[in-house]
Amino acid sequence: MRKKRMINKFTLYISLVILTFIFLFPLVWMLVSSLKNEFQIFRDMQSLQAFLPPAPADVEGGYFHNYVAAFQRVDLLRYIVNSLIYTIGIIIFGLIVNSMAGYALARFRFPLAGFWLGVIIATLIIPPESIFLPLYVLVYDLGWVNTYTGLIVPFIANAFAIFLFRQFFLDFPKELEEAAKIDGCSQIGIFFRIIVPLSKPVFATVAIVLFINHWNDFLWPLVVASDESMRTIQIGLQYFMNEPPIKWGQVMAALTVATIPMLLIFAFLQRYYVQGLTHTGSKN
Structure with missing residues (x-):
């Protein structure tokens, strides 16, 4: 039985490792391709070399030449800042x-x-x-077109986030709230001094969900932020695909830059994210 249990565990770990590599392949290929020129990308497409960086002697202008060219071609930094303001604003108020x-x-x-x-x-x-059309009409009437307010305010309230918070708070010990009331704490004080500090998992879960959803938003920023100075990163990425010549190395570099914030926020908050998903939904 012990030997069989060890074999099953070993098989499980091997399967998980294989699945991990399968899911990582697109990210690895994108990152490696961002370091190559056009000829190298298409030459290595059907071999394992597609997942290996080029030799230093084969790189003209350094490994990061595509990144430099991408930032020079469009105002990529401005688009990233706009996306950060847009998503972080929704997360904070949300x-x-x-x-x-x-x-x-x-x-x-x-x-x-x-x-x-x-x-x-x-x-x-x-x-x-x-609901984008009536929402756009409302934003237009309020004079919020091409403003951060028009981007952020319509998406502060989120039904899924409200549901996650409700499910988490149903399991929250009422004794802590009652003890705070006995000490003379107000209801708003109980929420911000007792509930919020002890609810990091659900806050992290909602933050990750909101960040991923709105960092990848395309249609709403395209509609309400038509001015070039208000473009978000997802709108800016279309420039590389729609404006010739298409430089695939620069495309991969821009996509890598756009992916980094999502990887970072998940890496830092994944522990709380798993806890939040575990605790929500245990009561109806």
Whole structure:
């Protein structure tokens, strides 16, 4: 039995390693291709050399020549800053608004609470594209076109985030809140002094979900941020594909730069992310 258990564990680990490499192949190929010129990219396409960096003697202008050329070709740094302002703004305000809404649904008893929860969850089935036109008209009437306000405000409230917060807060020990009330702490004080510091997993989970969703946004920034100075990174990447000549090395360099923030935020918050997914959904 012990030998069989060890064989099963070894098989599991080997399978996980193989799956890891399969999922990493596109990222590795993109990163390696960003270090090559056009000829090398297509020459190595059907061999293992596609996943290996070129020899230093075969590189003209250094390994990072495509990155330098990409930043010189378009204002890539400006697009990255715009995307960071857009996504971080949604995350900061979204965590505050959605966490307070989730806490209210988990703790407070008010008329039609179940109905409003159902309405919030029901909005998840509405395709975002179906409301872009009326949303754009509203943003236009408010004078928010080509502004960070127009990019951020419409997406602060998020039904999925509210649901995650509610599910997490349902498991939160009420004894801690009652003890704080006995000490004279107000309801808002309980939330920010007791609930928030002890809820890092769900906050990290929601932050990662919001960051990935809005860092990759294309349609809404394209509609509401038509000015070149307001373009986000996803809009800026289209320049490399639509404006000839298409330099695939520069395309891969720009894609690598656009991918780095997502990898970093997940790397730093993955421990809390897993905990958040584990704790949410354990109660109805």
